Amino acid sequence: xxxxxxxxxxxxxxxxxxxxxxxxxxNAFVVAQSGPAADMDPELAALLGPQAKGESALPTPGDVxxxxxxxxxxxxxxxxxxxxxVGIQLAYSIFRVLTGFGLAALxxxxxxxxxGMSKLAAQALNPYIQLLKPVSPLAWMPLALYTIKDSExxxxxxxxxxxxxxxxxxxxxxVASVRKDWLNVAKTLEVPPLRTAWRVILPAxxxxxxxxxxxxxxxxxxxxxxxxxxxxxxxxxxxxxxxxNNLSITGVISAIFFIGVVGMILDLMLGQAAKLxxxxx
Amino acid sequence: xxxxxxxxxxxxxxxxxxxxxxxxxxxxxxxxxxDVKEGExxxxxxxxxxxxxxxxxxxAGLDQATSGHVIADGFAVEKPSLDxxxxxxxxxxxxWMTVMGNIDFAVSSRWPAWDKEKRRAHCQQxxxxxxxxxxxxxxxxxxxxxxxxxxxxxxALAIEPKVLLMDEPxxxxxxxxxxxxxxxxxxxxAQRGQTxxxxxxxxxxxxxxxxxxxxxxxxxxxxxxxxxxxxxxxxRTRSDMHTHPNYYPMxxxxxxxxxxxxxxxxxxxASASYDPKNPPVVRPxxxxxxxxxxxx
Numbered sequence: 001x002x003x004x005x006x007x008x009x010x011x012x013x014x015x016x017x018x019x020x021x022x023x024x025x026x027n028a029f030v031v032a033q034s035g036p037a038a039d040m041d042p043e044l045a046a047l048l049g050p051q052a053k054g055e056s057a058l059p060t061p062g063d064v065x066x067x068x069x070x071x072x073x074x075x076x077x078x079x080x081x082x083x084x085x086v087g088i089q090l091a092y093s094i095f096r097v098l099t100g101f102g103l104a105a106l107x108x109x110x111x112x113x114x115x116g117m118s119k120l121a122a123q124a125l126n127p128y129i130q131l132l133k134p135v136s137p138l139a140w141m142p143l144a145l146y147t148i149k150d151s152e153x154x155x156x157x158x159x160x161x162x163x164x165x166x167x168x169x170x171x172x173x174x175v176a177s178v179r180k181d182w183l184n185v186a187k188t189l190e191v192p193p194l195r196t197a198w199r200v201i202l203p204a205x206x207x208x209x210x211x212x213x214x215x216x217x218x219x220x221x222x223x224x225x226x227x228x229x230x231x232x233x234x235x236x237x238x239x240x241x242x243x244x245n246n247l248s249i250t251g252v253i254s255a256i257f258f259i260g261v262v263g264m265i266l267d268l269m270l271g272q273a274a275k276l277x278x279x280x281x
Numbered sequence: 282x283x284x285x286x287x288x289x290x291x292x293x294x295x296x297x298x299x300x301x302x303x304x305x306x307x308x309x310x311x312x313x314x315x316d317v318k319e320g321e322x323x324x325x326x327x328x329x330x331x332x333x334x335x336x337x338x339x340x341a342g343l344d345q346a347t348s349g350h351v352i353a354d355g356f357a358v359e360k361p362s363l364d365x366x367x368x369x370x371x372x373x374x375x376x377w378m379t380v381m382g383n384i385d386f387a388v389s390s391r392w393p394a395w396d397k398e399k400r401r402a403h404c405q406q407x408x409x410x411x412x413x414x415x416x417x418x419x420x421x422x423x424x425x426x427x428x429x430x431x432x433x434x435x436x437a438l439a440i441e442p443k444v445l446l447m448d449e450p451x452x453x454x455x456x457x458x459x460x461x462x463x464x465x466x467x468x469x470x471a472q473r474g475q476t477x478x479x480x481x482x483x484x485x486x487x488x489x490x491x492x493x494x495x496x497x498x499x500x501x502x503x504x505x506x507x508x509x510x511x512x513x514x515x516x517r518t519r520s521d522m523h524t525h526p527n528y529y530p531m532x533x534x535x536x537x538x539x540x541x542x543x544x545x546x547x548x549x550x551a552s553a554s555y556d557p558k559n560p561p562v563v564r565p566x567x568x569x570x571x572x573x574x575x576x577x
Contacts, residue, residue: 181373184343188361189390189440199386203377279377280422 023061030056059250068254081233082242086258089239093228094262096152096235097220100159104216108164109209112171113197116205122172129169137162137223141230151231155224162223163216170212174205206277214270221263236262288444288476289317289340293349293557296335306347309335310503312557313349315495317444322470322477324487326535327497328543333480334370336497337448340478341367354443363391366442368450372433374421380408381417384436391440407435410469427458434466438475445470447479451486463489464519471515484535488528489519496538498546505560506546509534512566526567534565 033056059067075087115121137158144154178201186196228237236259243251295311309332317323327333338344340351342361351358353365374383384404389395395403408417411431421429430450437445451459467490470477481487487494494509512527522528542549549555 179373181369181371182375184341184367184369185373185375187343188341188363188365188367189387190361190363191390195390200375203375206377277377280420281376 026061030058030060033058057249059253063250064253064257067250068257071254071258084234084239086236086239086255089234089236090258090262092234093224093236096156096228097159097217097224097266100156101163101217101220103156104160104164105167105213108167108212109171112168112209113175113201115168116172116175117197117201119176122176129165133165133169137219138226138230141227145231151233155227155231155235158227159220159224163220166215166219167209167212170215171205171209174208174212175201177208178204203277203279207274207279210270210274210277214267214274217266217270218263221259221266225259286319287316288319288354289478290352291315291340291349292352294336294339294346294351295348296332296339296344297347308347308502309500310497313497313503313505314558314560315505315508317476317478319476320474321493322479322491323493323495324479324481324491325495325497326481326484326487326539327503328482328499328539331497331500331503331543333482333497334448337367337446337478337480341365341446343367363440364443366437366440366445368430368433368437368445368447370448370450370452372421372426372429372453374429374432374436376421379418379420380413380424380432381405383421383432384408384439387436387440404435404439407439410438411435411465425458426454427462430454430462431465434462434469438469438473443476445475445477447477449480449482452481452483459483459486460519466490467518482539484532484539485519487535488513488531489517489522494535496535496543499543504546504550504557506538506542506549507561507563510562510564512564527565530565530567534563 071086075085075090077083077085078088115125140158140161141154144157145151148154148157182200182204183196186200191199224235225237225240228235229241230237232238232241236255240252240255240259243255291313294313295308297306297308297311299305300307313336315323325333325336335344339346340353340358342358342365353362358365375386378386381401381404384407385400388400388403392400405417408414411434413428413431413435416424416428421432424432430453433450451462454462463486469475470490477490479487479490488511492511492515494511496506496509498504498506509531512531513522513525517525555561
C-alpha cells in the first residue's frame, strides 16, 4: 500500500471518528435534558408537544436521520403551498441561483474583459465597484421589489447582484495581469486583437476568472436562503422558515444538512471546471 | 566595406523616460547608429541598465523611440512584424499550449491560409531541428529550462523571419545547458544563413556567435562606444575557439571594455574625434595577424 493511500485511509478513519463522537455527544446532550413528565391536563400537554412529556425540544440524531431519510425517499411530493418535498424546494432555489449567477456571468465576464484591457476604464470604474461590492445583496431587495414588482424575479435579481462583483473583479484582475511577455509574443506575430483575446488573454486569465465564479456561486448560495426567507412562497429558504414556524427543529436541522450538501456540490462542480483551465508555469 | 544588403539600419536612435523625480526626462541611450547586414550575426554587449532590452524592443516594434528611427528592409519600423521574430529572455511560451501548439500558434499567424496538415508538417520540421522530437505534446511546465528555450528558438524560426532578434536568450540557463544551446544555435543559424541580432552580456557567447559586436557604454545616456569585428575564423566552435591566437586579444578587448571603458567612455567621447554615425571599428587580433586594425 502506498503512503498516499495510507494517509487518505487515516484521514477517512479520523473523519468517521469525529462524526461518531459528535453524534454521541449530541445524543447524550438531548437525553440529559429529558426529565419527568409534568403533571398537567393531557390536552394542554398535547398542545405543548414533547416538552410537556418530559422530552427535550431538541431532536436526537436518530430523529433527524429518519427525517432526512424521509425527505430523501420522497423528495418531490407536492401537498399544497406549505407542504412540498425538499427536492422541489431545492430545485426552486438551484434554479434561481443558476439563473441569477448565469446572467451575472454573461455580463461580468465580457465587461471585466473590456475593463481589464483598458487601464483607464479600470481606474475610472474602480471606485463604483468598490462602493457597490460591500453592499449586502438583501439591501437591494426593497428596490427590486418596488421596481420589478415580482418576488420571483426580485430574488433572481438579488442573486445576480451578489454574484456579479467577484466575477467582475476577478476578470478585470485576471485580464489586466496577463504576462506582458505573452502579449508581446502575440504582437510580434501580428495576431489580430480578437484572436489575441481568444487565444492568449482568455486562457491566461481563465484560472482567475474561474476563482471569481467559484466565490460568486458560494455567495449566491448563501444569499438565496436569506432571500427566500424574505420573499417566501417556494425554495429551501422558505422551507427552513416554514419548519421554524411549525416549531419543527428536526425539519430545520435536516434543511441545514441539505443546504450544506447542495452548496458543496455547486462548489465541487466549479472546482472541477477550474481544474480544466488550470495551467502550470 | 561589405556590399551586402543592410537588413536593419539603426539611425540616431534615442530613448528617454520621464525621470523618477518627476522633473524632466532621463535619456537611456542616444545617438545610436549601427546596422545589421544580410546573413550577418551582430551582438550588442553592455552592462545592465544601458537600455539593451529597450533597444531590442524598439527594433522589434514593441517600443517607440523618442527620436531617430530603425529601418528594416527599407521601411521604418513602427510596429511589430512577422519579418522580425523575437526570442525572449524568459522563453515566453504559453503554458496552456503544448510544444506543438506554441509553434503552431506562430505558424498559423504567419500563414493563416495553410490547412492543419501543412502547418503540422512545418512545425514538426522545426521541432526536429531543435531536437525536441517526441516532446510535441508536452506542456512547457514538463520541459527543462533548456528545452523551453529550444521551443522558443523553434517558434521564432518557424515563421521564417528576415531577422531574428534575441534578448539574452540563454541568460536564465545553467552554464552546461547554455553551452550546448549556443552550439546548436550557431549550427542552425549558419545552416540557414539567418540574419540575427542578439543582446548579451556574456563575452564568450558574443565571440562564439557573432560576426560583429556593438559595444554599448553604461547608461544613462548610453552610446555606442565602438564596433568590434570578430577576428576569429567563421568555422569556430565552442570547444576549439580558445586555442586560436586571436581569441585572447578579442576576449581581453571586450573585458577591458566591460570593466573599465564602459564607465569612462564619456571622457573618451569628449577628447577624441568621435563620430556617432560612424563609431570606430576595431579588430582585435594577435600580432602578425594580416587584417589587424581595419579602420578607426
